[in-house]
Amino acid sequence: MAVIQEAWISGVSTRRVDELAQAMGLSGISKSQVSKLCKEIDERVKAFLDRPLEGDWPYLWLDATYLKVREGGRIVSVAAIIAVAANTDGRREIVGLGIGPSEAETFWATFLKGLMKRGLRGLRLVISDAHEGLKAAIQRVIGATWQRCRVHFMRNALAHVPKGQHTMVAAAIRQAFIQPDREAAGQVWRHVADQLRPRFEKLARLMDEAEHDVLAYMGCAAQHRTKLHSTNPLERLNKEVKRRADVVGIFPNEDSIIRLIGAVLMEQNDEWQTQNRYMQIEGFAEQSAVAAPFPTLQITPKAA
Secondary structure, eight states: OHHHHHHHHTTOOHHHHHHHHHHTTOOOOOHHHHHHHHHHHHHHHHHHHTOOOOSOOOEEEEEEEEEEEEETTEEEEEEEEEEEEEOTTSOEEEEEEEEEOTTOHHHHHHHHHHHHHTTOOOOOEEEEOOOHHHHHHIIIIIOOEEEEOHHHHHHHHHTTSOGGGHHHHHHHHHGGGGSSSHHHHHHHHHHHHHHHTTTOHHHHHHHHHHHHHHSGGGGSOGGGGGGTSSSGGGHHHHHHHHHHHHHHOEESSHHHHHHHHHHHHHHHHHHHTTSOOSSOHHHHHHHHHOOOOOOOOOOOOOOO
């Protein structure tokens, strides 16, 4: 049964799992065996997703993968929110999975409160794409600084520029990212925005609004910055989740999403624990020595 569970989690379809069972000398998989298999996986996944979190976790990455599920006779899209955090030992772990509407502040707040209740503490920076509901929830629940994914920002920025100008504009904006500290990065950022303003007013306004969010990671230790400016560290993980979800196609319910995606995350997390440290621990000592705190997250109220 354990071999069949691992095959299913790894992406083998239900039909092929049945063929595997027969090849192992079993007469297919009965409904009771399927029920037992699901129950055992559910218990393992629940224990993993509900485990206590110990120590300090300065960095938290959040990203959403969109999946199809049947709901009330319809097929709808839901967001599978994956949370990864790095602790002061330099290790990263998958710390949470939630299913819900990605833009709803109440969903994000509930999800973040769940992480805090399990012991997630010491947060300095939360890295994600630009979700208004998430920004508000971070401010209300955690109080940490939000880092807007730099990769997603660049895509949004270049949407305001003719395609033939993409390379030039992207190179200009990236000059801010190679500066040695936050102050220098901000000066270059504002200079570039002013240079672009006469030709690309919408882009310049976007840069004005996004400066603190896109450059927030510059306040962290230099050794850590390459992994803090975007959600790219989760890209490989998301690809594996998507690959496994594509085998299913449309999930029958949200519980089945938690079962499968949770099992995939659990196995990936185990693999991470056998690897070298994800971040240099010296960087945390450097960061503690710097007295300047992160700026408070600013939430712009919507116009009436």
